[in-house]
Amino acid sequence: MKRDARFRIKSSRLIHENFDDEVVIVDLDSGSYYSLNQSGADVWSLVARQAPLGEIIAEIGCRYQASLADIEGGLGEFLAELQREALVVPASDAAFVPVSEATGADITKSAFEAPRLTKYTDMQELLLLDPIHEADETGWPSNKTEAPGASG
Amino acid sequence: MRPTKLDGPATKLRRRVHQANGNVTPPEVFFDAARQAFERAAQGPTGVLDRYYRFGSGLVRLRFAGTALIPRLTGALEHLTTTESAPNLTVCLWDSASTGVEMPPPPWAPEDRLPRGEIRGYDEGRFRAAYREGAEALSLLDGETQCAVYWTRDARRLPYYESSAPLLTILHWWLGSRGCQVVHAGAVGTDGGGALLVGKSGSGKSTTALACLDAGMGYVGDDYCAVVTGSAPAVQSLYSSGKLNASDVERFPFFSSALINRERLDQEKALYLMAADRPEALARTFPLRAILLPQVTGRAETQITPVAAAVALRALAPSTIFQLPGAGEADFQRLSRLTRQVPSYLLALGTDLPAVPGAIRRVLEEN
Numbered sequence A: 001m002k003r004d005a006r007f008r009i010k011s012s013r014l015i016h017e018n019f020d021d022e023v024v025i026v027d028l029d030s031g032s033y034y035s036l037n038q039s040g041a042d043v044w045s046l047v048a049r050q051a052p053l054g055e056i057i058a059e060i061g062c063r064y065q066a067s068l069a070d071i072e073g074g075l076g077e078f079l080a081e082l083q084r085e086a087l088v089v090p091a092s093d094a095a096f097v098p099v100s101e102a103t104g105a106d107i108t109k110s111a112f113e114a115p116r117l118t119k120y121t122d123m124q125e126l127l128l129l130d131p132i133h134e135a136d137e138t139g140w141p142s143n144k145t146e147a148p149g150a151s152g
Numbered sequence B: 001m002r003p004t005k006l007d008g009p010a011t012k013l014r015r016r017v018h019q020a021n022g023n024v025t026p027p028e029v030f031f032d033a034a035r036q037a038f039e040r041a042a043q044g045p046t047g048v049l050d051r052y053y054r055f056g057s058g059l060v061r062l063r064f065a066g067t068a069l070i071p072r073l074t075g076a077l078e079h080l081t082t083t084e085s086a087p088n089l090t091v092c093l094w095d096s097a098s099t100g101v102e103m104p105p106p107p108w109a110p111e112d113r114l115p116r117g118e119i120r121g122y123d124e125g126r127f128r129a130a131y132r133e134g135a136e137a138l139s140l141l142d143g144e145t146q147c148a149v150y151w152t153r154d155a156r157r158l159p160y161y162e163s164s165a166p167l168l169t170i171l172h173w174w175l176g177s178r179g180c181q182v183v184h185a186g187a188v189g190t191d192g193g194g195a196l197l198v199g200k201s202g203s204g205k206s207t208t209a210l211a212c213l214d215a216g217m218g219y220v221g222d223d224y225c226a227v228v229t230g231s232a233p234a235v236q237s238l239y240s241s242g243k244l245n246a247s248d249v250e251r252f253p254f255f256s257s258a259l260i261n262r263e264r265l266d267q268e269k270a271l272y273l274m275a276a277d278r279p280e281a282l283a284r285t286f287p288l289r290a291i292l293l294p295q296v297t298g299r300a301e302t303q304i305t306p307v308a309a310a311v312a313l314r315a316l317a318p319s320t321i322f323q324l325p326g327a328g329e330a331d332f333q334r335l336s337r338l339t340r341q342v343p344s345y346l347l348a349l350g351t352d353l354p355a356v357p358g359a360i361r362r363v364l365e366e367n
Helices: A038-048 A053-063 A068-084 A124-128 B009-013 B027-041 B075-080 B160-164 B168-177 B205-214 B246-251 B253-258 B309-321 B329-341 B353-366
Strands: A007-009 A014-018 A023-027 A033-036 A088-090 A117-120 B048-055 B058-065 B089-095 B127-132 B137-142 B147-152 B180-190 B193-198 B218-221 B224-228 B234-237 B241-244 B270-273 B285-296 B303-307 B344-349
Touching (some): A007 A038, A023 A038, A023 B309, A033 A038, A033 B309, A038 A053, A038 A068, A068 A088, A068 A117, B027 B058, B027 B089, B027 B127, B027 B137, B048 B075, B058 B168, B075 B160, B075 B270, B089 B168, B127 B168, B147 B168, B160 B241, B160 B270, B168 B224, B180 B205, B180 B234, B180 B309, B180 B329, B180 B353, B193 B205, B193 B309, B193 B353, B205 B218, B205 B285, B205 B344, B205 B353, B218 B224, B218 B234, B218 B241, B218 B285, B241 B246, B246 B253, B246 B270, B253 B270, B285 B309, B285 B329, B285 B353, B309 B329, B309 B344
Parallel strands (some): B058 B089, B089 B147, B193 B285, B285 B344
Antiparallel strands (some): A007 A088, A014 A023, A023 A033, A033 A117, B048 B058, B127 B137, B180 B193, B180 B218, B234 B285, B241 B270, B303 B344
């Protein structure tokens, strides 16, 4: 992956919240939701600013204790997974918001854990609860079930 | 009709909704036709019957054309009944089977109905619409006139979950416009404040809520309630109903008189209407002190441990947003703020059910 490659969050249908050590992402279309670990959250924030890959690598290197090779390897896999999940896409013409100068010299570096995406699909059924029926002569779908007995 | 301040750019592009035959019916025309259908239904022998309910700072008038829907939709609202009569929202309700009046055909194409039941072109802005096929129920809201419509084919065919959480979609839209967030959560508490019980179906929310009710704690609900966001979050009751799996009914014999569908437990969850059975224990509102994430463990002892706000948001947001037509970014942001404001805990439920309320009381006392 080229150092000048940039990505953007794919859609406004992806809503997300950044906490200090985790990002929660909800996909309104698929019914999936995701959690990113701390380094993944850092990468996500940088992707949201459309930072080029080289800058992301450098920024992560300032925050975490790891070789650039390990960081770049972890990032490559992570970004590939984000693309497979349709969370990010290449941003060839997106507006670039410069990342503020890295303050790595003043930051105590944390132990590096490769960025990780956890996917949850246990709520997908909520988007698909209703069956689909054909419309009848009134124009409205009809499930034609028997009316149950009256209850209180 | 001129654009209103409620219409965003996307709505302005989608204001005209196409019928299957290519004709164009503006949303306001369909809404007006629905209102006229209600007025025809109201010409029946029983006329219109009005009921008033207070939801926090808002007063809702339900106008029933005919009586068929009243027993189906008001039981879970009974605790909010009021004699006040200056409504902020009016909902017009009827069914076709008992009134003989049909709803005008939908002006949208079948493919315009989105997964949660909301209708493309009616999913933001002044007019909102959603159709739930399982309930054969249409919900409409005009956010400018504060008038809503609820129609179903046959009141007798309404599923039990519509009786458990009546008008949920309309209330979600309307309360959201007033800065109040409907959540998929139970809530219980004491005079000093209460806790949300958050998690997907099967996590133990209802069992926990009913155990707390039986232990004398205030009961706001077991499945849906409303949260007033802001500097001092508070939870508000929507429904006095409760639901249990049929297999859990025998664990709560003290609620047997509130059980209304005993003969259909092979097909439905057990549905309880608490307003008549435990009116003194029903709370309308309390300050929100904690968010609890119930989890069935199989161990004997109940344990409560702090969890991060992100964990609470994962438990709260998807199950809320994915089942409420039209829910999206704004709802998510309200829920996010809530999890940052209020401490969250994992409620690891022990098999000793009577001990659960005491554990929750201790957390509330600490917050």
